[in-house]
Amino acid sequence: MAIKFKGVDFIEFDTLLNDDERLVRDNTRKFIEENLIPIIEMCNREGRFPKELIKPMGELGFYGASLKGYGCAGMSAVEYGLMTQELERGDSGVRSFVSVQSGLCMYPIYAFGSEEQKQKYLPKMALGEILGCFGLTEPDAGSNPGAMRTRARKDGDGYVLNGEKMWITSGSIADIAIIWAKVEDEDNRVRGFIVETDRPGFKAADVHGKFSLRASVTSSLSLQDVRIPAENLLPESGGLRSPLSCLNQARYGIAWGAIGAAMACYDCALQYAQFRKQFHDQPIASHQLVQEKLVWMISEITKAQLLALQVGRLKDLGRAKPVHISMAKRNNVWMALECARMARDILGANGIADEYPIFRHMANLESVKTYEGTHDIHALIIGEHITGYAAF
Ligand code: TGC
Ligand code: FAD
Numbered sequence: 001m002a003i004k005f006k007g008v009d010f011i012e013f014d015t016l017l018n019d020d021e022r023l024v025r026d027n028t029r030k031f032i033e034e035n036l037i038p039i040i041e042m043c044n045r046e047g048r049f050p051k052e053l054i055k056p057m058g059e060l061g062f063y064g065a066s067l068k069g070y071g072c073a074g075m076s077a078v079e080y081g082l083m084t085q086e087l088e089r090g091d092s093g094v095r096s097f098v099s100v101q102s103g104l105c106m107y108p109i110y111a112f113g114s115e116e117q118k119q120k121y122l123p124k125m126a127l128g129e130i131l132g133c134f135g136l137t138e139p140d141a142g143s144n145p146g147a148m149r150t151r152a153r154k155d156g157d158g159y160v161l162n163g164e165k166m167w168i169t170s171g172s173i174a175d176i177a178i179i180w181a182k183v184e185d186e187d188n189r190v191r192g193f194i195v196e197t198d199r200p201g202f203k204a205a206d207v208h209g210k211f212s213l214r215a216s217v218t219s220s221l222s223l224q225d226v227r228i229p230a231e232n233l234l235p236e237s238g239g240l241r242s243p244l245s246c247l248n249q250a251r252y253g254i255a256w257g258a259i260g261a262a263m264a265c266y267d268c269a270l271q272y273a274q275f276r277k278q279f280h281d282q283p284i285a286s287h288q289l290v291q292e293k294l295v296w297m298i299s300e301i302t303k304a305q306l307l308a309l310q311v312g313r314l315k316d317l318g319r320a321k322p323v324h325i326s327m328a329k330r331n332n333v334w335m336a337l338e339c340a341r342m343a344r345d346i347l348g349a350n351g352i353a354d355e356y357p358i359f360r361h362m363a364n365l366e367s368v369k370t371y372e373g374t375h376d377i378h379a380l381i382i383g384e385h386i387t388g389y390a391a392f
Contacts, residue, residue, distance in 0.1 A: 005033065005089065008263040010302045016309060017078070024079040028086035031060060036090035043215040044360050047208075049093065049173070050215060058128030062087070062098050064106035066249075070122035072106070077315035081256035081308055088257030089264045092364035093216030095257040100169045101125065103249030105132025108178050108192055112234040112242055117194065121176070133174035135165035135221050136243050142167075143377050144392070145180070146240050150223065152181040152193060159183075159233065161193065161226045167371070171219025172204040178234075179223065180243045192237035193228060201226040212367040214360075248325050251372045252315060255328035256308045258336035258368060259301060261361045265336075266297045268358055269343035272350070284346070293342040300335040307331060323385040330378035337365040 007029075014022065035053060043050050057063065061073035066080040075083070088095035106125050109117055124130040141147040150163025161181055171177070177195045182188040195202060201224040206217060234242075273285035273294065284290050311328045314320040340362035344351035352359055369375050377392075384390045 005029070005264070005267055008266060008298065008301055010298050013302070013305050013309075017082070021076070021079050021082055024075060025082035025086055027060070028062075028083045029089070031056070032086055032090040032094075036094060040091050040094075040215060040357075040360070041354050044091070045214075045354055047210070047214045049097065049217045051173070053094065054097075054128045054131070057098065058126065061126070063101045063128060064110070064122065064126050065102060067102075067106060067110050067122070067126075070110070070118055071126040072122065073126075076312075077252065077320075078309065078312040081253065081312045084253040084257040085260040085263075085308075087260065089260030091215050092257065092261060092361070092368055093213045095253070095260070096169050096213065096216050099250045099253045099257075100134055101128075101132055103253055104134035104246050105174075105176070105178050107249045108134075108234060108237065108242070108246050109194070111245070112192055112237040113194075114231070114235050116231070117234070121194070130175045131170060131173055133168050133170040133177045133219070133221075134243075134246070135168050135171075135177050135179045137167050138164055139166045139220075143374060145243065146190075148180065148182060148190070150179065150181040151184055151188075152191065153184045155227065158227055158229045159193065161195065161223045161228065163223050165221040165223075167207070168204075168219050168221050170217050171221050172206050173217050174204075177202070177221060179221075189238060190240050190242065192234035192242055194232045194234065195223070195226060195228055196232075199226050199228065212363040214363075244322075247372055248320075248322050251325045251329040252311065252320070254368060254372055255304075255311065255325065255332045258329075258332040258365070259304050259308060261365055261368075262297070262301050262304065262332075262336035262339040265340045265343035265358050265361055266294070266301060268356055269297070269346040270294055272347050272356075276348075290346060293346060297339045297342055300339065304332045304335050323382055326373065326378040326381045329372065330375055330382070333365060333369050334375060337362065337369055340365055 064072040065075045068074045084095050109121050136145050138148050152159045152161050174197055177197055179193045179195045180190055183191050203222040204219045206219050273290050274283050276284050278284050307328050311320055311324045343358045380391050
């Protein structure tokens with residue numbers, strides 16, 4: 001059964017978007033339809049990240065798309081969100097790659113870097129000629145990054161870094177790693193460093209055996225006495241606030257991206273239900289219980305679109321707070337995972353086959369629920385905001 005995506009719009013959501021926003025979405029959708037959808041099933045099966053898309057995505061301005069200058073596209077937050085929606089409609093792993101390159105590597109250089117660092121890295125990163133990864137999580141510091149053990153100490157006119165990072169997207173394909181470390185000589189203040197991955201003492205090893213995000217590279221990083229010059233410090237970084245503010249960028253993209261994954265699952269399940277017949281030679285779409293699932297899905301997708309759009313509009317006005325982004329990430333990823341599970345159910349046995357995109361999205365979304373702050377950590381972030389009590 002050929003499944004072509006026509007978009008999901010129940011309440012004339014499109015009328016809330018301007019021409020530029022629709023253009024970004026439609027161009028990204030076309031790119032994904034033509035370049036990712038035909039290969040993603042095999043990439044996922046083989047556990048292969050589609051590296052052949054790195055350059056074309058750079059040419060289309062997908063990296064650092066919401067940054068201004070330095071060869072970046074200068075998109076609005078809403079345009080950026082619609083782009084990530086379409087990327088993740090293809091696959092969460094490809095959206096992850098773009099999120100990390102943009103929100104977690106280019107953004108910290110843009111926000112905390114020197115002018116020289118921005119000139120040196122951002123134009124090439126925008127084209128995908130330099131790839132980045134973001135090292136915050138460690139084997140013993142996931143939800144609580146403040147417990148990180150990675151240390152930097154001053155040594156002559158540079159720094160020496162030691163530590164381990166875990167679950168790092170794009171780790172082994174990156175040219176540079178943004179490494180967050182406590183600086184011993186500054187009372188263990190957290191600071192960000194640009195570490196070229198070919199420096200002696202830096203090693204990346206891929207995580208194998210993943211059931212989720214199979215078309216994405218996930219690695220552990222080891223830094224053993226890695227020497228870097230002083231100019232690799234991100235001079236404006238300081239405190240845990242710095243890496244956490246990068247997460248706002250990536251979490252915002254995920255809030256939209258999850259809608260894309262949910263749309264893919266809904267669209268597939270709806271078409272399947274109209275085609276598949278069981279009992280009295282009737283399509284399963286005619287059964288009340290199947291309809292209820294489809295109605296839940298389209299209702300939740302519609303609510304998620306409105307939530308993401310309002311947070312995007314606030315972001316464009318400079319008024320989006322981290323808690324707004326937490327709510328959008330938490331709700332929309334949960335919604336997408338529930339949609340994927342229901343869609344899987346509607347496809348019956350076919351739901352477990354990779355001929356259909358649903359199980360892949362479902363498995364991917366299990367990671368998306370965990371990374372960038374787990375579902376429960378975002379509940380606690382919002383809970384602290386509304387009650388005044390930190391319950392971590
Ligand atoms: P806490 O004391 O609350 O905060 C420390 C300082 O940071 C400030 N802050 C933020 N600033 C900007 N944006 C945010 N979202 C912020 N959240 C907190 C805060 O105001 C404070 O500032 P200051 O100036 O007073 O020092 O810190 P805590 O240690 O109690 O931790 C709080 C908690 C749990 C919310 C935080 O640590 C957290 O968000 N944990 C989740 C960890 C996480 O999301 N890790 C993600 C790793 S990267 C990743 O997953 C990439 S996946 C990419 C992909 O493939 O797509
Ligand atoms: P833990 O923190 O050990 O949490 C385990 C469980 O305990 C969760 O259910 C959590 O909600 C719960 N929990 C923890 N603390 C509390 C509490 N106080 N109260 C209630 N419940 C709690 N990190 C990076 O730095 N860079 C990357 O590029 C990156 N990419 C990733 C890619 C993938 C595919 C995955 C799976 C992860 C990636 N991560 C990355 C790591 C990710 O951010 C962490 O996995 C995440 O922050 C959770 O940390 P943890 O896995 O150590 O879980």
